[in-house]
Amino acid sequence: MIALDASAIQARLSETRTDVPVVNVYDSIDSTNAEAMRHIVTGGSGSVWLAEQQTAGRGRRGKQWVSPTSSNLYFSMLWRFAGDTSQLGGLSLAVGVALSRVLTAIGMRDIQLKWPNDVLHSHKKLAGILIEMQADKTDQVWLVIGIGLNVNMDVPSQSSITQPWTDCVSILNVVPDRNALAAELISELTGSLNRFEHSGFMSFAAEWQQQDLLQGRSIKVLAGEHTKVGEAVGVAEDGALLLQGPDGLEPIYGGEVSVRLFEGAQ
């Protein structure tokens, strides 16, 4: 696999834009999200961190993100959010749409988005999104948008992944150029974040719904001690999952909520 290369990524970006962001590439780091968080304010909005390997890759709900060397894309973008936290609903869904566009552009078909922010192919997880947030001393909201994309997962790591998964090579039968992928992701994400700031999740909703894996399915929602069952009937304007349950229509928000499809259906 060709090594990640910051100047190759920046050279690609400079073909289509004048505002090329800072791109940092590491051989090994604890977590690109953690590194981006350490550069809040000083790192500059739009800057990106990538690593060949993460020794403490973070997944959602405190889980580990298996991050073997030179196999995948571990990507984090720092973003100064021009709004307040009440406007962030649906952001992770918008990021999912941006990632799906990049994957479609390299030849994948039928990408599935699973609320709130999993990207799947043939019901197997292809990528995950972890957004972290912090306000600075002036109450300015900073976001770190972390994306882990399985590109060519090595055999020894496969057994440590606890859910059905896939990678780009299994889907495309070729090894994609990770530098090109990273450049596309930076472009698409920058455009999407600007659009999200101006128009919110509504401008992504139609695209999200076309790829909504849960739509019309019977689901179980685990929220702490509570379990809720019902039918997933889409997403609301603020990015909430809409659950049609025994007590009527209920919006489900992120945080500690997890969604499991019933047995037999993925």
Ligand code: BTN
């Ligand atoms: C998930 O649990 O689905 C989210 C996984 C997010 C993993 C990415 S890899 C790059 C960035 N750095 C991290 O430590 N996590 C995110």
